[in-house]
Amino acid sequence: MEKYPIKVLYVEDEIIVREPFVEMLNRRVGQIYEAANGAEGLELYRKYKPDIVIADIKMPVMDGLTMAAHIREEDPFMPIIITTAFEFTEYLEKCIEIGVNKFLVKPLEREAIDKALLDAVKLVEFKKKNEDYHELLELLLDFRHRIIIIIDLTKVNSFDTNFLNFFGLKSHDEFYEQYHDFVTFFKNNSQNSFVYDPFSEYAWINSFLDLNGIENNIFFNFSRSSDKWPYVLRFHLFDNDTKVGFILTAID
Known part of the structure; x- marks a missing residue:
């Protein structure tokens, strides 16, 4: 499988879950940044500006949805994928409010992960093209x-x-x-x-x-x-x- 030329931020507090997921992501994307809680994830997001964010919900220090809300304020079009072992309906309203793009229930299945990544990559490509068009338009209009x-x-x-x-x-x-x-x-x-x-x-x-x-x-x-x-x-x-x-x- 050819790697997607994108940067992914993955936030998960349980190392037993994080390590195999990172190993799987390494075969699919160009760059991965790891964090163990939402506060660390937000810091890495601001430092590296990843293309996609994948995060668990329940974590110490800062949960995944709070982190996602901060990211959404800074980038309304950032693809965000939320993973959890808990019932989806408990967080549905909050996910809709934040604008989460995908919600994956653990244990994560490879097909579901691949589908979520592909959908997110399409959003990234659209976003980058849109940014280029806006930059070009400013270049044409301003000068x-x-x-x-x-x-x-x-x-x-x-x-x-x-x-x-x-x-x-x-x-x-x-x-x-x-x-x-x-x-x-x-x-x-x-x-x-x-x-x-x-x-x-x-x-x-x-x-x-x-x-x-x-x-x-x-x-x-x-x-x-x-x-x-x-x-x-x-x-x-x-x-x-x-x-x-x-x-x-x-x-x-």
């Missing part, structure tokens, strides 16, 4: 840029010497010594502005896009004529670090 090119960094795997020369780098080795990867590069330069001339010796954008597949990019062209003016180039790294915007504003 009124001439040309915006959205690059999928998960598909970027190469760049040429024009790219290096434009940013004053002598070699690929020097690039990776300073930045490690493309995400680090764009993050470090997201507050900087550069003058970009599409007809200059170092007009690297077109070759960069060609190298990494033109189909992996989204273009928004508001320029009066994209082939006559130099531009001010800036980068916008999206919150999930998987996309970057090349923002080019024509210099009149």
Whole structure:
């Protein structure tokens, strides 16, 4: 079974239950954070911002539903799965009030767990796409840029010497010594502005896009004529670090 590329927070006070469940989750998801009570779980949630929360109800210090209520206040769309050995109807009203997405009764069956995880992953994917759309909309509305090119960094795997020369780098080795990867590069330069001339010796954008597949990019062209003016180039790294915007504003 291929792992889901997500982070899961699992909160359970009974170690005899927690350990085998974590072992099972490790075969299904990319990252797991463990907590023994709701207070610990809330602290880990705020520190690591997981994609899905799975929690028992009755725990010391802070119970699972109280923790879930705090999380729901901070993130109305966080997928929350509640597990318990007790009768569901006792907590039904509270679960509805909080907005729990799934309720699993112990002992947990593998099919029920897989179904709950799959449903939660679909919510995570929808949430991330929605966040990207909102961020892109803000980018379009707030800045009124001439040309915006959205690059999928998960598909970027190469760049040429024009790219290096434009940013004053002598070699690929020097690039990776300073930045490690493309995400680090764009993050470090997201507050900087550069003058970009599409007809200059170092007009690297077109070759960069060609190298990494033109189909992996989204273009928004508001320029009066994209082939006559130099531009001010800036980068916008999206919150999930998987996309970057090349923002080019024509210099009149």
